[in-house]
Amino acid sequence: MPRNLTTIGFDADDTLWQNEQFFRMTQERFAELLADFAEPDHLQARLLAAEKRNLGHYGFGVKGFVLSMIETAIEVTEERVPAAVIGKLLAAGQDMLNHPIELLPHARAAIEDLAPRFRILLITKGDLLDQERKLAQSGLGELFDGVEIVSNKTAAIYADIFARHGDGADRAMMVGNSLRSDVIPALEAGAWGVFVPHGITWALEHAEPPLARPRFRELPDLKNLPRLIEELA
Structure with missing residues (x-):
């Protein structure tokens, strides 16, 4: 030894x-859902800032990631994000939590x-x-x-x-x-x-x-x- x-x-x-690839796939979906409100690069930068800001509150993992997506969606749309988009973000998070290993x-x-x-x-x-x-x-x-x-x-x-x-x-x-x-x-x-x-x-x-x-x-x-x-x- x-x-x-x-x-x-x-x-x-x-x-x-595998783990991070599922986060990346969900981020792509996030960008599609908010394409009318922000460019993908700007959206990803805002999301990353929210994740970093929220680590002390939510910790690491899917749940904190989903909450950060919702927070970012509210911010970039100036509180005009449709409820249907929030529902789809929640569904995306549930898919991540149920994804086979x-x-x-x-x-x-x-x-x-x-x-x-x-x-x-x-x-x-x-x-x-x-x-x-x-x-x-x-x-x-x-x-x-x-x-x-x-x-x-x-x-x-x-x-x-x-x-x-x-x-x-x-x-x-x-x-x-x-x-x-x-x-x-x-x-x-x-x-x-x-x-x-x-x-x-x-x-x-x-x-x-x-x-x-x-x-x-x-x-x-x-x-x-x-x-x-x-x-x-």
Whole structure:
């Protein structure tokens, strides 16, 4: 095991299964519904500003996203948005909450390979009910030794999780598609941070790669994760 690594945490959305692409599809629908009131680029900028502003109120996930769409629709139409449009935005959100899970390539194989040798954790943020639904539908639940659904991901939160479920952050690794949420705060806590880009990343999750950090690694996909861990040994 690399430097006494005992615990590996995995992000969920866009690391183990598809997520952001459904937000993008709904944003396109949002732009279509409000095409008579604002240009797509302006509308998306206003929506992103609303999402950022509302994170402290609604947290991460579909419900906060839908409320931000409704708020933006009210703003850009100067409170003239038709009730039918609000109804369609709500329906779009319900579709997102009911969308079947699509596992990403190599997700199950990587976890099954590592589970016999390490404590495997799921560490994800977002709406509790939605994340529980996705985990249940993914078929991966039995492979995790612990599941943590948190409101945010910080160094302190990672330190606490790896202390409760493992042997501390210095003997842990976090794997995810978000530099801002999955990798950088895990590195700050003292863990390894493995970045697995998804290709579609929410604007508020962008960050510069922490290349100077000795425990930072980047992989093209999860297929290479077991090999990386062997190479670190």
